[in-house]
Amino acid sequence: MPVIEIEHLTKDYGHHRGIFDVSFNVEKGDVYGFLGPNGAGKTTTIRHIMGFSRPQQGHTLVNGRRSWDHAADIQKELGYLPGEIALPESLTGTQFIKMMAELRGITDMTYTQSLVKKFALDPSGSLKRMSLGMKRKLAIVTAFMHDPAVLVLDEPTSGLDPMMQALFIEFIKEQKAKGKTILISSHIFSEIDATCDKISIIKDGRLISSFVADDLRHQESKTYEIEFKSEVEFQRFELEVKAEPELEVLSLTPSKRQTILRIRDTDINRFISFIADYDMKFFSEIKFTLEDYFMKFYDRNTSLKEGE
Numbered sequence: 001m002p003v004i005e006i007e008h009l010t011k012d013y014g015h016h017r018g019i020f021d022v023s024f025n026v027e028k029g030d031v032y033g034f035l036g037p038n039g040a041g042k043t044t045t046i047r048h049i050m051g052f053s054r055p056q057q058g059h060t061l062v063n064g065r066r067s068w069d070h071a072a073d074i075q076k077e078l079g080y081l082p083g084e085i086a087l088p089e090s091l092t093g094t095q096f097i098k099m100m101a102e103l104r105g106i107t108d109m110t111y112t113q114s115l116v117k118k119f120a121l122d123p124s125g126s127l128k129r130m131s132l133g134m135k136r137k138l139a140i141v142t143a144f145m146h147d148p149a150v151l152v153l154d155e156p157t158s159g160l161d162p163m164m165q166a167l168f169i170e171f172i173k174e175q176k177a178k179g180k181t182i183l184i185s186s187h188i189f190s191e192i193d194a195t196c197d198k199i200s201i202i203k204d205g206r207l208i209s210s211f212v213a214d215d216l217r218h219q220e221s222k223t224y225e226i227e228f229k230s231e232v233e234f235q236r237f238e239l240e241v242k243a244e245p246e247l248e249v250l251s252l253t254p255s256k257r258q259t260i261l262r263i264r265d266t267d268i269n270r271f272i273s274f275i276a277d278y279d280m281k282f283f284s285e286i287k288f289t290l291e292d293y294f295m296k297f298y299d300r301n302t303s304l305k306e307g308e
């Protein structure tokens with residue numbers, strides 16, 4: 001049974017805003033990336049998972065329980081990091097940590113203290129005057145303090161400096177190694193790429209692609225860029241490559257004497273022996289990234305079917 005199930009979830013705010021027929025599952029032990037730009041519907045989906053919002057259609061389940069019907073239990077058990085943090089301004093960070101510990105029935109503060117240290121959090125000041133970054137760290141500590149088996153993190157690294165972002169990514173990897181189930185929403189490709197096993201992309205409230213991250217990482221073809229030393233060599237290539245149907249020419253730029261080619265991994269030996277005959281200035285692989293894949297949908301304004 002999946003740990004988090006989202007089934008045909010719909011919340012229509014009117015004027016094409018909201019989420020529409022969103023379905024995906026997060027299995028036990030997975031780090032699942034939920035990727036989309038501002039306003040795509042990530043927070044709305046997450047708020048349903050946490051039981052803060054009632055679905056108009058469809059439902060969300062956490063460990064088999066409907067989120068809306070079991071909201072209090074789900075909110076108590078899960079580690080939740082909200083996208084926008086609203087903290088009681090009359091408290092200090094220390095008082096807030098104490099309040100959350102009491103709420104969760106934590107008496108031994110050893111683990112919490114280790115998190116405070118790890119994220120270099122100074123909780124002594126008042127929440128009213130705390131910097132945004134410090135508030136984010138406080139929210140991280142309180143999301144993880146009860147060592148939850150399931151974590152729902154809405155844009156977890158926003159507001160953190162680059163060093164803290166890197167630390168957080170390492171922390172997520174450690175949590176994964178401990179067998180935690182984690183859903184992370186983000187619009188930052190690199191952090192999703194660094195941590196996630198499976199990824200769904202949301203656009204305008206609809207899921208446009210769900211895939212296993214490794215399938216994308218291990219593509220069966222690669223793209224190479226080549227610059228020839230002379231115009232003569234470029235022209236010879238332009239002519240001779242026509243007799244090599246397995247070498248897919250994506251672009252030819254005569255002014256720079258450059259070409260971009262896509263080659264199936266199974267044709268690599270044939271390609272190397274063909275290209276070795278030319279006088280080249282450089283030869284390099286153009287890495288295909290999650291960002292490229294993501295932009296494919298956004299640039300072309302396509303649905304998944306059209307994008308395939």
Ligand SMILES: Nc1ncnc2c1ncn2[C@@H]1O[C@H](COP(=O)(O)OP(=O)(O)OP(=O)(O)O)[C@@H](O)[C@H]1O
Binds near residue numbers: 037038
């Ligand atoms: N309570 C609400 N009332 C009306 N419209 C809403 C409400 N909450 C969200 N929306 C709209 O629904 C859409 C999805 O918003 P949502 O906050 O889920 O996006 P997001 O992907 O989390 O974006 P961000 O990265 O900016 O947080 C947006 O168009 C937003 O304006």
